[in-house]
Each structure stands twice: as structure tokens, then as C-alpha cells.
Amino acid sequence: MSNSLLYIEDDQEIGSFVYQHLQEQGYEVKWLRNGDGASEAAMGCKLAILDVMLPGLDGFTIGQRLKKAAPDIPILMLSARTSIDDKLQGLQFADDYLTKPFHPDELTARIEVLLRRSGARLSEPLAIKHLLVHEQQNRVENRDTGEEITLTGKQFHIFSYLLRHLGQIMTKEQIYEAVWGESFIEGDKTLMVHIRYLREKIERDPASPEIIETVRGIGYRVRA
Structure with missing residues (x-):
């Protein structure tokens, strides 16, 4: 799999320069101008590069959400802010912090x-019941039949999030915020509908699920 990077930068001039440089270095780059859809775009990426000053949510907030949703993906913050307080704030969750201006070779x-x-x-596939999950390739396989199970981006993201917290009961709020990047509204059925369709694809018997367990009144878990 190619080295796919998520890059979030709203400045067209800086963004074009960095995007072109990284492509010349052999990286596949997903470039977003703001944080909308960042968690979903990060699926399958090996690293995220975030500018701090963005329209809407700032890079710190996006980075913290990304780290919750995809803890294995390293995060590199880019910022014109040079104060030690800003760096310390970024390094609470990010893996590195590079101040602007920077030389492309240093990046x-x-x-x-x-x-x-x-x-x-990253690389080893995870075996759960009759499934083989290749997380870095966004691929799920049925070990009984050898067939690939096609999931939507949201379905894979929900399943990946539960797998990263294997054995833990995750609340509806935690799952929703990690996958959609927004606050959960009590009574919203969106997550429940996605789980139902996900079970129809991955469970041997969706009416009696053995992979994604419902914990009444709390949320869901995948048993180890």
C-alpha cells in the first residue's frame, strides 16, 4: 500500500506548494481545506499533517478528535505560532510540531x-470470529468463504473504532463523536441504523449478533 497522507491546510498557496512537494516525494496526499470529514478521510492514511489556523474548527480540536478516532495515526502539526504554550498544547496529542516557515526537506x-x-x-490483519480485518487496507474478509465484505466508509470507521477498543463497552456518544466528528444528540437513530446495516454484512446471523454486541442503555462492544 502506498504511503497515503492526510493534509489539512486552508491557505491555497502554501497548500499547493506542500501538496506538490509531497507528491514528488512519492506520497499519495488527501488535501482538505478544513476539518470537515477529517476522521473519515484519515481512514487508510499513515499520517496526518494539520495546520493550526483553519476556518471553523482549529487544528488542535481536529487533531484531538483524530487521535481519539485513529490513535495509531501519527499527527504532525504545522503552525506560524511559535510560542512555547502553543507548542505544548499541540504536543499534548500530536507526535510532532513544525513551525512556519519551514524548508520542505525538513517536513x-x-x-x-x-x-x-x-x-x-500497523500491518497484521486481525481475526475476529469468521472475519479477517485488514485495517490499513480498509478491507474485511469472510474467512469461511474467502470473499471480501464491502463496507461503506462510515461502516468501516464504526467497526474500526470498536476494534481499536476491543472488549471495551463504548458509549453511543463516544462512537458517534469519533466517527461523525460532532456531538451526539440523545434520541438520534443514525448510529443505530448504521450498526444494523453493518451487522447485516458482517454477522453470520444479524438477528443474533456475535461480533457487535449491544450493551443496553450504554452502547456497543466487540468481544475479544
């Missing part, structure tokens, strides 16, 4: 260090 070097540091944590 590349820092990306390579972060990828090397995190690289080995």
Missing part, C-alpha cells in the same frame, strides 16, 4: 521519522 524528514516510528504497529 519530509520529519514525516519519514514519524512513519518509521509508527510503521511496524
Whole structure:
């Protein structure tokens, strides 16, 4: 799989320059101008590069949400803010912090260090019941039949989030915020509907699920 990076930067000039440089270095780059859909876009990426000053949610908020949703993805913050307070705030959740202006070769070097540091944590497929989950390839396979199970982006993101917290009961609020990046509104049935369709694809018997367990009044879990 190619080295796919998520890059969030609203400045067209800086963004184009960095985007082109990273592509020349052999990276596949998903470039967003704001944080909308960041958690979903990060699926399958090996690293996220976030500018701090963005329209809407700032890079710190987006980065914290990304880290909750995808803890294995290293985050590199970019900012013109040079104060130690800003750096400390960023490094509470981010893996590195690079101040602007920077030389493109330094950006590349820092990306390579972060990828090397995190690289080995990612690759082995996870076996759950009759499923084989290849998280970095966004792929789920039925071990009984050898067939690939096609999930939507949201379905895969929900399943991945539960797998990263294997054995833990995750509340509806936690899952919804990690996947949609918004606050959960009590009574909203969106998550429940997505779980139902997800079970229809991955469970042997969706009416009697053995992979995604409902914990009444709380949320869901995947048993180890």
C-alpha cells in the first residue's frame, strides 16, 4: 500500500506548494481545506499533517478528535505560532510540531521519522470470529468463504473504532463523536441504523449478533 497522507491546510498557496512537494516525494496526499470529514478521510492514511489556523474548527480540536478516532495515526502539526504554550498544547496529542516557515526537506524528514516510528504497529490483519480485518487496507474478509465484505466508509470507521477498543463497552456518544466528528444528540437513530446495516454484512446471523454486541442503555462492544 502506498504511503497515503492526510493534509489539512486552508491557505491555497502554501497548500499547493506542500501538496506538490509531497507528491514528488512519492506520497499519495488527501488535501482538505478544513476539518470537515477529517476522521473519515484519515481512514487508510499513515499520517496526518494539520495546520493550526483553519476556518471553523482549529487544528488542535481536529487533531484531538483524530487521535481519539485513529490513535495509531501519527499527527504532525504545522503552525506560524511559535510560542512555547502553543507548542505544548499541540504536543499534548500530536507526535510532532513544525513551525512556519519551514524548508520542505525538513517536513519530509520529519514525516519519514514519524512513519518509521509508527510503521511496524500497523500491518497484521486481525481475526475476529469468521472475519479477517485488514485495517490499513480498509478491507474485511469472510474467512469461511474467502470473499471480501464491502463496507461503506462510515461502516468501516464504526467497526474500526470498536476494534481499536476491543472488549471495551463504548458509549453511543463516544462512537458517534469519533466517527461523525460532532456531538451526539440523545434520541438520534443514525448510529443505530448504521450498526444494523453493518451487522447485516458482517454477522453470520444479524438477528443474533456475535461480533457487535449491544450493551443496553450504554452502547456497543466487540468481544475479544
